[in-house]
Amino acid sequence: MLQRWIAHLDMDAFYASVELLRHPQLQGQPVVIGGRRALPEGVPPADSPAWPRLRDYAGRGVITTATYPARALGVHSGMGLMKAALLAPDAILLPVDFDRYRHFSRLFKAAVLEIAPVMEDRGIDEIYLDLTDVPGAQASAPDDAHAGVRAVAQRLKQAVREATGLSCSIGVTPNKLLSKLASDMDKPDGLTLFTHAEVPARVWPLPAGRINGIGPKAAERLRELGIETIGQLAAADPAWLAGHFGSRQGQWLHDAAHGRDERPVVTWRDPKSMSRETTFERNLHPRHDREALGALLTRLAEQVAADLARKQLVARTVGVKLRYEDFRIVTRSLTMPQPTADGPTLRRWAARSLRDIDLDRRLRLMGVRVEGLQSADTVPDSPALQVQESLPLF
Known part of the structure; x- marks a missing residue:
């Protein structure tokens, strides 16, 4: 096997x-x-x-x-x-300079795919790879039972450096949960490899909060209950964990502490939404800074449109997120008559969604979000959707 x-x-x-x-x-x-x-x-x-x-x-x-x-x-x-x-x-x-970062992201992912074609994209700077069937990954050597997969990981690091001039850190284990944890053990330019049998020595001494999925609040709750390390979490009674965290999360905490994770590497994930947002250098007023806000709304809509085009998707719903100076957040959205990835069209309908917002309070953040995504191939070509009436930005 x-x-x-x-x-x-x-x-x-x-x-x-x-x-x-x-x-x-x-x-x-x-x-x-x-x-x-x-x-x-x-x-x-x-x-x-x-x-x-x-x-x-x-x-x-x-x-x-x-x-x-x-x-x-x-x-x-x-x-x-x-x-x-x-x-x-x-x-x-x-x-x-996000355009530049996305360019380098595409470069390193393309280089990796030449070696390991089963890739799960987790964002601009991280990926999961299934190396099980990569040629050479199952090879061993007299002094290293895992020499093959170690060599594959080194090839991945070299390919990334040759394609981008940048370094990466790789964790290699039997599952995603452990590999996520391992990749952070020897940064920067690290390579950490271990098997499930090594979990007690390599993982259990670490703080419980190092497990991906245990956030600050859960880590603090565990500390209040006397659990500081992953090993202490692994030793906890599952029923006791269920009593404090609920049956589902309690079981997950127990499994995670023991390094159990059967999730596959997912090569394609249908996005449910896309968004771009920006926090202003100073608070902007919807009336007094209308021109600046209009320019920002245009830029955000164009960025979302470019993201859709890269993924060959169109959106049916577009909306805007605003955060006021007191940190209160409001969102508005509209469903368009026809899906689109056209930037000017998204901008017009985003502006239209804001007709009933409070115009007398300063803003600190604005974002544009699209939902109802589908493949562009499923939508026939048509003229850009126009908003019939002339509307102001807000």
Whole structure:
């Protein structure tokens, strides 16, 4: 019987690493990616005062990612840039460039597929791969029973580096749950491989919160119950776990702690929706900043349209998400007479969905979302859908 081998490949500090390809003089420096600050012209050295620094940032932006030297200073993705500035004031601040990141994402995935064709796409910088039937994966050597799959994983790492110039970390185990955990054990540029028999030695000493699916609230609840490590979770009575977390989650916690996971690598997943959103550098007023909001709505609709085109999909429903300055969120959506992936059409119907919103409160975020997705091949060509009446942005 073949040994099942599942790999989780995670690009190392992906956005930051892509930016360092463009600015190699910043290698080894604390660099934060986030916001939209202008960059200096030319190729200034890393210590040049021309680079924007975190200490000079003012706004509500958050960190998209950071280099490992920046992380060592305590900053991390999702942290507010102004809060990060207190920890790493001299860190260099670079703007995000999602078009460039998506380009490199396509490059590394295409390279991997040449070696391991069974791939589950989990986002811009991570994938699962079923290596079980990859030629050579079941081979062994006198001093390494898993030499074959280890060599395949090394080939994957080399292919990614040759295609992109970037490093990745790979975890290889018998299932997705363990491989996700393993890929984070030896970052950056790591390769971690172990079998189910090694779970007690490799996995049980780790904090329970390291299991993908145990979020901060669940981890805190486990700590309150005296469970700190995965090993302690594995030793807990399933009935006791069910009593505290419910039968379904309790059983999952017990299985996860023992490294049990039978989920297959899914090569195609029908998306239920797509969305793009942006947080403003300053609060915008629906009336006073109508032109700026209109331009942002157009850009978001065009980005969603481009995402649909890449996936060869069309959408039947389009809507807008708004977050007010007090963090209250409102959403509005409309179902169009015919599915479309046309950017201007999505923009017009998105604007139309906002006719009844509150116009007297400032906004901090806007997003465009499409639902009711289907293959573009199933929809006959037709003129773009027009909104008959002339409508303002809001």
